[in-house]
Amino acid sequence: LTRKLANFAPLSDGDMRALDGIGGPGQHVDAHHDIVSEGDIPHAIFVLQAGLACRYRILNDGRRQITSFLIPGDICDLHVFLFRKMDHSIAAITAVELANIAWPEVIDLTFDRPRIAMALWRSALQEEAILRERIVALGRRDARGRVAYLLCELFWRHKLVGLVEDQCVTLPLTQNELADALGLTPVHVNRVLQDFRRTKLLSLEQRLLVLHDLGRLQLIAEIKEDYLLLGGASDIAGSYLEQRPLLRGSQSD
Amino acid sequence: LTRKLANFAPLSDGDMRALDGIGGPGQHVDAHHDIVSEGDIPHAIFVLQAGLACRYRILNDGRRQITSFLIPGDICDLHVFLFRKMDHSIAAITAVELANIAWPEVIDLTFDRPRIAMALWRSALQEEAILRERIVALGRRDARGRVAYLLCELFWRHKLVGLVEDQCVTLPLTQNELADALGLTPVHVNRVLQDFRRTKLLSLEQRLLVLHDLGRLQLIAEIKEDYLLLGGASDIAGSYLEQRPLLRGSQSD
DNA sequence: CGTCTATTTGAAGAGTGTCAACTCCTGTGG
DNA sequence: CCACAGGAGTTGACACTCTTCAAATAGACG
Numbered sequence: 001l002t003r004k005l006a007n008f009a010p011l012s013d014g015d016m017r018a019l020d021g022i023g024g025p026g027q028h029v030d031a032h033h034d035i036v037s038e039g040d041i042p043h044a045i046f047v048l049q050a051g052l053a054c055r056y057r058i059l060n061d062g063r064r065q066i067t068s069f070l071i072p073g074d075i076c077d078l079h080v081f082l083f084r085k086m087d088h089s090i091a092a093i094t095a096v097e098l099a100n101i102a103w104p105e106v107i108d109l110t111f112d113r114p115r116i117a118m119a120l121w122r123s124a125l126q127e128e129a130i131l132r133e134r135i136v137a138l139g140r141r142d143a144r145g146r147v148a149y150l151l152c153e154l155f156w157r158h159k160l161v162g163l164v165e166d167q168c169v170t171l172p173l174t175q176n177e178l179a180d181a182l183g184l185t186p187v188h189v190n191r192v193l194q195d196f197r198r199t200k201l202l203s204l205e206q207r208l209l210v211l212h213d214l215g216r217l218q219l220i221a222e223i224k225e226d227y228l229l230l231g232g233a234s235d236i237a238g239s240y241l242e243q244r245p246l247l248r249g250s251q252s253d
Numbered sequence: 254l255t256r257k258l259a260n261f262a263p264l265s266d267g268d269m270r271a272l273d274g275i276g277g278p279g280q281h282v283d284a285h286h287d288i289v290s291e292g293d294i295p296h297a298i299f300v301l302q303a304g305l306a307c308r309y310r311i312l313n314d315g316r317r318q319i320t321s322f323l324i325p326g327d328i329c330d331l332h333v334f335l336f337r338k339m340d341h342s343i344a345a346i347t348a349v350e351l352a353n354i355a356w357p358e359v360i361d362l363t364f365d366r367p368r369i370a371m372a373l374w375r376s377a378l379q380e381e382a383i384l385r386e387r388i389v390a391l392g393r394r395d396a397r398g399r400v401a402y403l404l405c406e407l408f409w410r411h412k413l414v415g416l417v418e419d420q421c422v423t424l425p426l427t428q429n430e431l432a433d434a435l436g437l438t439p440v441h442v443n444r445v446l447q448d449f450r451r452t453k454l455l456s457l458e459q460r461l462l463v464l465h466d467l468g469r470l471q472l473i474a475e476i477k478e479d480y481l482l483l484g485g486a487s488d489i490a491g492s493y494l495e496q497r498p499l500l501r502g503s504q505s506d
Numbered sequence: 507c508g509t510c511t512a513t514t515t516g517a518a519g520a521g522t523g524t525c526a527a528c529t530c531c532t533g534t535g536g
Numbered sequence: 537c538c539a540c541a542g543g544a545g546t547t548g549a550c551a552c553t554c555t556t557c558a559a560a561t562a563g564a565c566g
Contacts, residue, residue, distance in 0.1 A: 057389050060475055065389040087382055124377070129340055131384040136310050136318040138391035139436030142521075174544065183392030185523055190546065222313055396554070427512060438555055443514065507566100514561070522553085529546070536539080 004073035004161050008122040009115050018113055024100040029092040035076070038089045044100045048074045051096030052172060056180065057088045066181035068130065069093075069154065073161045075123065094172045133223075138183050141222070146182045147192045149221035151202065155211055171209040257326035257414050261375040262368050271366055277353040282345040288329070291342045297353045301327045304349030305425060309433065310341045319434035321383065322346075322407065326414045328376065347425045386476075391436050394475070399435045400445045402474035404455065408464055424462040 005011065005019065026049065029035050035053060036042055053070040067088065070076060076090060110117035130153065137149045158169045175193065179186040196202050201217055203210045211217060258264065258272065279302065282288050288306060289295055306323040320341065323329060329343060363370040383406065390402045411422045428446065432439040449455050454470055456463045464470060 055385070057385075059389075059393055063393050065392045067385045067388045088385060124381075128377075128381055128384065131381065131388065132308070132310075132320045132341060135320045135384065135387055135391060136312075138388060139318045139434075140312055140316055176544080181392075186545085187524080187547090188522060191522095194546080429512075439513085440515090440556085441554055444554095447514080509566090510564085512561105512563075515559085517558095518556085520553105520555075522551105524551075525549090527547085529544100531544080532542090534539100534541080536537100 005116065005119040005123060007160055008119040008126075011115055011119065015113050015116050018109065019116065022101055022105050022109065024102065027098040027100060029096045029098065031092055031094050031096075033092055035090045035092055035096065035098070036086055038086050040086045042077055042086060044102055045106055046076050046098040046100050048072055048076065049097040049099055052093040053090055053096055054093055054177070054181070055088050055090050064180045065183065066177065068127070068134070069181070071154070071157055071161065072163065075120070093177060137221075143182075143184055143188055143192050144195070145220055145222065146184065147178070147189060147196070148201075148217045149223060150178065150182055151204075151209060151211070152214070152218055152221050152223050155209070155214075167211045167214065169209045170207060171204065172207040258369065258372040258376065260413055261372040261379070264368055264372065268366050268369050271362065272369065275354055275358050275362065277355065280351040280353060282349045282351065284345055284347050284349075286345055288343045288345055288349065288351070289339055291339050293339045295330055295339060297355055298359055299329050299351040299353050301325055301329065302350040302352055305346040306343055306349055307346055307430070307434070308341050308343050317433045318436065319430065321380070321387070322434070324407070324410055324414065325416065328373070346430060390474075396435075396437055396441055396445050397448070398473055398475065399437065400431070400442060400449070401454075401470045402476060403431065403435055404457075404462060404464070405467070405471055405474050405476050408462070408467075420464045420467065422462045423460055424457065425460040 006016075011019075024044070027046070035046075038057065048070050050072055053076075054066045055068050055070070056064050056066045058064050070090070077086075110120060133149075133153070137146050141149065154171060155164065155169055158164050163169060174186075175189045176186045178184075179189045182189065193204060196217075197204075201211075201213050201220075203212065259269075264272075277297070280299070288299075291310065301323050303325055306329075307319045308321050308323070309317050309319045311317050323343070330339075363373060386402075386406070390399050394402065407424060408417065408422055411417050416422060427439075428442045429439045431437075432442045435442065446457060449470075450457075454464075454466050454473075456465065
């Protein structure tokens with residue numbers, strides 16, 4: 001599941017084994033329950049193994065804004081390092097399987113395995129890129145653009161971890177949750193989806209999303225074909241990292 | 254100027270000196286010019302020394318969305334590590350002074366100075382927190398809430414680097430730029446600002462922002478008093494980092 | 507003093523929100 | 537096996553925020 005990291009940097013077999021080796025006892029969280037709540041003081045980092053989750057915040061008047069979705073392979077909360085308290089909550093959307101990693105393990109890992117450190121770092125930057133993209137969507141796109149954008153994003157991300165088969169993704173999101181992520185009302189999301197179905201752009205029923213016309217959708221969403229793929233991720237930095245005189249306990253694989 | 258980092262982790266005198274020591278030749282960029290453009294392949298990291306800048310993207314129809322502002326002390330583009338090409342542009346809003354740092358220097362620094370590494374890491378996480386906060390604002394707040402939120406954010410950030418004096422900040426932003434950041438039209442931003450002035454919440458004229466009633470503004474913005482202050486940033490991780498058997502070339506100050 | 511940009515004002519229109527009702531599906535307990 | 541409850545999806549009418557367009561004013565700079 002942490003095969004996602006291989007997308008970010010070339011990992012040696014030893015790196016892979018090290019990755020598979022870590023990870024404490026798994027944990028299960030039922031759908032619609034918080035994994036961590038705002039105000040919590042998290043003590044571990046976890047990796048989402050299966051299921052779907054989201055980060056969100058609740059406003060004073062009870063409305064909710066989902067800031068991002070977590071799909072299998074995603075890492076939750078390097079935040080330990082910054083905040084004593086969480087400034088937002090993370091909830092399971094479906095039932096969810098987690099792998100815990102104590103942070104000393106993470107620190108050791110990043111020190112001993114420069115390529116893993118780099119992959120983690122890049123994955124964090126990708127998250128940031130996604131957040132920026134969402135800001136653009138919420139700020140400047142109308143309802144159709146937002147829906148198209150979000151579905152494309154989720155589609156690509158699932159594709160990157162091998163969860164797409166023939167334009168189909170399992171997406172157990174309610175229209176309510178889509179609305180909370182897009183800054184719209186469920187009613188309006190519904191109308192947009194129906195419009196998309198009528199024009200044969202996609203179908204989204206029974207928790208199954210099928211993109212019939214990805215090209216046209218991406219036009220509506222104004223997404224560049226590969227905005228997440230990091231296509232030619234520069235490896236200058238990577239190679240420098242490896243050349244670097246490793247006074248500092250290098251390792252051989 | 255890189256005193257901002259001291260907010261994130263306790264730095265030793267040696268750390269400080271190391272920070273001041275780096276930084277290549279300064280660079281100047283005129284107002285309304287790009288510092289780096291979308292599609293560029295950045296070769297250096299830079300720190301904003303003076304002036305105001307923003308990250309933005311242009312949509313197909315020419316509209317612009319500003320995703321974040323950069324104020325003195327902010328670091329631009331650890332992105333080198335991830336993308337070959339920039340997925341967005343950075344523009345100078347006012348005339349701007351930059352300090353360049355080649356990335357080998359950055360890598361060396363982060364390896365040799367764990368506390369600096371931690372500070373950088375936290376500063377990146379703070380950026381992420383700001384992005385999330387902006388998503389909430391764009392998704393779920395009305396125009397008044399958004400304006401109030403953005404002005405509070407900028408106010409607090411300037412305060413953190415010592416650029417606030419008696420509720421006053423120099424903010425050379427046009428209403429057009431505010432609108433591009435908030436996902437609104439300049440016309441509407443104008444109306445909201447006038448409303449705020451009429452109700453004695455703030456004044457914003459001649460590039461000078463004065464918050465007359467910060468408390469009430471924060472209510473409208475729904476911002477927690479200290480959302481950026483990272484009040485009790487946990488230092489468990491920090492102390493672990495220092496204890497860690499530094500096979501790896503520790504340094505003494 | 508004239509030009510350019512930024513700000514201000516008004517009126518009309520579009521896109522979403524709100525509210526409320528109704529349907530469909532799924533799972534549950536009698 | 538059926539009735540029922542509850543959540544999710546669907547539909548329509550109407551209200552409202554924000555946008556759009558256009559034009560006037562004010563300020564900054566050469």
